[in-house]
Amino acid sequence: MLSISALLAVGIFVIAYVLIATEKFNRVAIVSAAAAGMVLVGATDAEAAFFSHETGIDWNVIFLLLGMMIIVSVIHKTGLFEYLAVRAIKAAGGRPKTAFVLILLLVSFASALLDNVTTILLAVPMTFLIAKYLDVNPVPFILAEVFVSNIGGAATLIGDPPNIIIGSKVGLGFNEFLLHMAPLSILVLAAVIPMLVFLFRKQLVNGPEDRAKVDSLVPSSYISDKSLMIKSLVVLTLVIVAFVLHSVTHIEPSLVAMMGAGLLVLISNLKPKDYAMDVEWGTLTFFAGLFIMVGALVHVGALGLAADYVGQAVGGNAPLAGTVIVLASAVISGVVDNIPYVTSMIPVVAEVAKTLPNLSNDGLWWALAAGADFGGNLTIVGASANVVAIGLAHAKGIKISFWEFAKYGIPVTLVSIAISLPYLLIRYF
Numbered sequence: 003m004l005s006i007s008a009l010l011a012v013g014i015f016v017i018a019y020v021l022i023a024t025e026k027f028n029r030v031a032i033v034s035a036a037a038a039g040m041v042l043v044g045a046t047d048a049e050a051a052f053f054s055h056e057t058g059i060d061w062n063v064i065f066l067l068l069g070m071m072i073i074v075s076v077i078h079k080t081g082l083f084e085y086l087a088v089r090a091i092k093a094a095g096g097r098p099k100t101a102f103v104l105i106l107l108l109v110s111f112a113s114a115l116l117d118n119v120t121t122i123l124l125a126v127p128m129t130f131l132i133a134k135y136l137d138v139n140p141v142p143f144i145l146a147e148v149f150v151s152n153i154g155g156a157a158t159l160i161g162d163p164p165n166i167i168i169g170s171k172v173g174l175g176f177n178e179f180l181l182h183m184a185p186l187s188i189l190v191l192a193a194v195i196p197m198l199v200f201l202f203r204k205q206l207v208n209g210p211e212d213r214a215k216v217d218s219l220v221p222s223s224y225i226s227d228k229s230l231m232i233k234s235l236v237v238l239t240l241v242i243v244a245f246v247l248h249s250v251t252h253i254e255p256s257l258v259a260m261m262g263a264g265l266l267v268l269i270s271n272l273k274p275k276d277y278a279m280d281v282e283w284g285t286l287t288f289f290a291g292l293f294i295m296v297g298a299l300v301h302v303g304a305l306g307l308a309a310d311y312v313g314q315a316v317g318g319n320a321p322l323a324g325t326v327i328v329l330a331s332a333v334i335s336g337v338v339d340n341i342p343y344v345t346s347m348i349p350v351v352a353e354v355a356k357t358l359p360n361l362s363n364d365g366l367w368w369a370l371a372a373g374a375d376f377g378g379n380l381t382i383v384g385a386s387a388n389v390v391a392i393g394l395a396h397a398k399g400i401k402i403s404f405w406e407f408a409k410y411g412i413p414v415t416l417v418s419i420a421i422s423l424p425y426l427l428i429r430y431f
Contacts, residue, residue, distance in 0.1 A: 012299065092219060110154030117163065141395070144391055174364065323358060
């Protein structure tokens, strides 16, 4: 039986979840108010919120994102991403379908190396330039970039926020994600990218005169600071190598990212305003409030009770547990943001794993990651990258409705899960 403070904490959490899903209010304000509410009802305190790894803010996640955001912000000053976009459309000979595929491959790769939110922040502005020169509608590019950023980001620890949270809370490193999630991500991309070309085939058409304009573009003219670009790429390479060598160095990815950011800032000679303004401070604040909210539910025992219920429902059947987690994660992550979903589910999955004594691998965690990452493509509210992309498009006067997004997001998600479920069951269960 839950205590009064536990019931109040659950109520606050549900209300916050509903408000986040409606997108009617600022989500940072919602989680900040909800976190304060958790303190007021006695569900958490300063010790639990700020210093406990189980019930408080996960500082590894916060500083990993902060470090990578600073690195990407500096790279953005060099014009590298614009250069790559122009190179892609020139390599495609101005043909929209070919350029479409090349851009999606670039976004997929970038999302795995960086994270999908920062990749979208860089890719969508590039898309307006690409669409202008190709004389095509930018919406297919924007939607497809969101889909493949969520899929490509699933491949690594740092590629998608849910992965960062799972890795930090469970102790899974960069190499583990690369070994277990990257093959699945590649399989899904191999199916989804051709499907997107087919779905958008009527909109990816232009004329000979448009292709001729592309021939006149000079990619090198988009590089604004070659020296800084070289420095940035060297630092980014060092950071990625350090991520891969985590099992040898035992240096946390968060420290690697912050050291890389510090080094790049030092050698770039940029002023704080030049890179700090591009950091998504609202996203970081959202994470902090969210961790406090979910930690409060752990603190009062609400999630432990939920875990007991799920454990009893699967009855010690590991394949059933894996299937339930994948399908539930895909559906729920499509309805609400996959970040709060994963944060709240980690304690539940950990307890369910204890009821499966014959399960000796991390299959449940890969099931959670796959379901949440790929399910984030279902609707506009499914993942942070979706919301960011739609917001950037709206700022340019391009309206993408909830249902227009879902029209393409639903088939993408169905194909992704149809590939993921048998892959996970065969490999782990």
